[in-house]
Amino acid sequence: MPYGEVLSALADPTRRNILEALCAGPMTVGELAATQPVSRPAVSQHLKALGAANLVSVEPRGNRRLYSIRRDGLQELRWYLERFWSDVLSAYGAEIARRAKPEKESP
Amino acid sequence: MPYGEVLSALADPTRRNILEALCAGPMTVGELAATQPVSRPAVSQHLKALGAANLVSVEPRGNRRLYSIRRDGLQELRWYLERFWSDVLSAYGAEIARRAKPEKESP
DNA sequence: CCTTACCGTAAGGCATGACTAACGGAAACG
DNA sequence: CGTTTCCGTTAGTCATGCCTTACGGTAAGG
Structure with a gap:
């Protein structure tokens, strides 16, 4: 995961x-550390x-190390x-159907 | 934010x-606590x-309290x-353009 | 009523995380 | 080379987070 x-x-x-600064x-x-209120090792x-x-x-x-944004992580999260999101939506649909006809539950 | x-x-x-169980x-x-490996107060x-x-x-x-999923938080995050995501994409475009013609940088 | 079930909250322990200061290595520069 | 710059890593401190045990409060049930 x-x-x-x-x-x-x-x-x-x-x-x-940091990520938004890298945009x-x-x-x-x-x-990068100059744009943040913390020390350089913290940024590291x-x-x-x-x-x-x-x-x-x-x-x-x-001498230095250039950092760039990588799309992979964001893509994964998306x-x-x-x-x-679709699971939640289908759960809502099932819940509506469950509430619409409860006759099947208590015959 | x-x-x-x-x-x-x-x-x-x-x-x-917990959230996935609520789906x-x-x-x-x-x-809910029965589906999780932690105690009930922890779930609370x-x-x-x-x-x-x-x-x-x-x-x-x-006597009990029924918990349901709410779409608002997920929507916000989405x-x-x-x-x-679009910011990252445009940043990539700008970076490509920057790499394509660096003549403007050092005349 | 008294009991039982269900739940939120408080208190405490234990781990994790964020930060700083200090150190050490590698590249540039004279 | 010696020095300076840039950086990652470590040690250590302080705060935060997660969990459990214990308690109190409210609703059902006999």
């Missing part, structure tokens, strides 16, 4: 901010979690949510 | 199980968190993810 890691990663506000384009850890750890969830990717650029 | 609470609520596996129809806390606390995220709703039925 890869969407579990994605949900855990997205549950943290700082990680969401502007690939950035180094230093640039968050990036590790985001990478484990397939939400970011790294590319060493000489699929899970869509499946969940 | 209501999706924050939704993400935090969905980050816990037990809460996801089969409204259930009481006792029935999880239901509190799910309610705060607009993922479940309660309806007192005499919207957030879709907006995020």
Whole structure:
């Protein structure tokens, strides 16, 4: 269940901010940390979690490391949510039908 | 940012199980706890968190309390993810364009 | 009434997580 | 080379989260 890691990663506000900051384009850890109210090692750890969830990717650029958004994690979560959504909808349909004709329940 | 609470609520596996169990129809806390490997008070606390995220709703039925799935929380998260998704896509487009013609950057 | 069933809440323990400060390694730069 | 920059990792602290046990309160049932 890869969407579990994605949900855990997205549950943290700082990680969401980092991800949204990466929407502007690939950035180094230093640039990324400058946009956040936490220290650089904290950003580094968050990036590790985001990478484990397939939400970011790294590319060493000489001395620095360039982080970019990766669609895989989000895609995974989207699929899970869509499946969940249709399950909920069908559950609602079944519930309406159950409430509409309860004669079958107590003959 | 209501999706924050939704993400935090969905980050816990037990809460996801509870929610998926509720797809089969409204259930009481006792029935719900019987499907989970944790105690009944634990389920009660999880239901509190799910309610705060607009993922479940309660309806007192005499002695017991009937919990049902609520679409609002999921809808909220879906919207957030879709907006995020399009942002990521446009960021990719901008990045491709940036990589295609870097002449403007260093004249 | 008294009992039983069902449930929410409080208190406490235990694990997990987020953050900082400090260290160490690798690349660029003189 | 020595230095500086950039970064990941570690150790340690502090807060948060999840769980259980125990308690109190309300509704049904004899």
